[in-house]
Amino acid sequence: MSKNTVSDRFRKVDVDEYDENKFVDEEEGGENQQGPDEAEVDSLIRQGNLMGALQAVLKNPPINTKNQNVKDRAEGLVLKVLSSFKSTDIEKGVQSLDKNGVDLLMKYIYKGFERPSENSSAVLLQWHEKALSAGGVGCIVRVLTARKTV
């Protein structure tokens, strides 16, 4: 028997990598994006200034970075802020954001849905309802079509 029928390693080759027509996204410098400032956000939560904490945690989103840790840390921080809001204050929180803020909030909400923890989904659903009434369906479409997300 010929030698080259013995091994089946060729089946594990990712042929799409070698396609010269493969679409490669433009690289935008994301090396310096550290995500929201943890210390600042924590101190604002402790002071009870939840509106401020919301604004702070939505600053500097790690959109372009390839570092998964930075993204996970940012997501955890956002979840902490969202959970510390009282249900009745959620609407006010969403109103205080501008259009880009609502889009960014929706991105974090869907990221949070991806990895549910104990109570996270319930809290996120409440935020989702209010963000939807502020941003409309277009906001969700933008989460789905974004090539680079948090």
Next chain:
Amino acid sequence: MSYHSFLLEPISCHAWNKDRTQIALCPNNHEVHIYKKDGNNWNKIHVLKEHNGQVTGIDWAPESNRIVTCGTDRNAYVWTLKGDVWKPTLVILRINRAARCVKWSPKENKFAVGSGSRLISVCYFEQDNDWWVCKHIKKPIRSTILCLDWHPNNVLLAAGSCDFKCRIFSAYIKEVEEKPAPTPWGSKMPFGEVMFESTGTAGWVHGVCFSDSGNRVAWASHDSTVAVAEGGKTAVCTSLTSETLPLLCVTFITENSLVAAGHDCYPVLFVYDSNKAALSFGGKLDIPKQSAQKGMSARERFQNLDKKATSDTKEAVLESVHKNSISQISILNGGKAQCAKFCTTGMDGGMTIWDVKTLESAMKDLKIV
């Protein structure tokens, strides 16, 4: 506003003749049907059968009365009316994927075809060989071209693509025309030159349109945004994120106003303010029928609450004229400078003609600048 239901299937694409008495449309199959208006009825007068795949684009040249069609069979045909019959001429596009859209140039001496082969074929008629020849614009297109629009100078071509960009190319063919004069988009225009490339919006570009003067280009993108770019030393791009589902087609109705329509099944007006370089939402253009509000019994309310978690009295029925996504808008009267009537066709197989004056008077806050 008048609605006519042509078919039960989607209308893939349509085109009007010069005096707007005949419409050519593709009923989601390999044929093109031409309907003629007779009072209030539309009668099918011609069936053009030549394509082997779905017809994805039709354009009817008003002056020379020729129809160009392109389809998923990778071909384009130019149809000329000989007596009472439309005779096709095959155009070899040299593409290896489906053709997606086709547009005659303003002078009707060339047409451009966008395709899935990631290139645009610009075709012109070569007198010596009595044959349509095409040239390709390939770089830097990275994905399917979904929509095209020509600049009034017959040279510049705007193309929206699935690689998330709207670009303006030069389609200058020296065999059929003179060197073009400089425009706000640039002065050197060799064939295939990129005069403008959009940044900032994500999502496939579904519809693109030049304004009447050609100084502005608008595009609708799949991330539910509409953007306008103005030519100049540095092209100014403004975009507006909308709260609706993505828009599929867009057109200028005056130099400052755009009408766009898409998956939400109603046309929408946008107004562009060039002093502030800002795009704003002008209003929904559909006049909903005022349906009588039926009182809801307590039982129905609880049932709704149980089933849908809301005691909303609105039924889940679309109030708009079109019952499915609108895929194409075309201007009927007035051109892109002072449009008086425009027409939309959609996936519900229906065609609606909208009258701008009626809309202006019906919607109180509507201002078409």
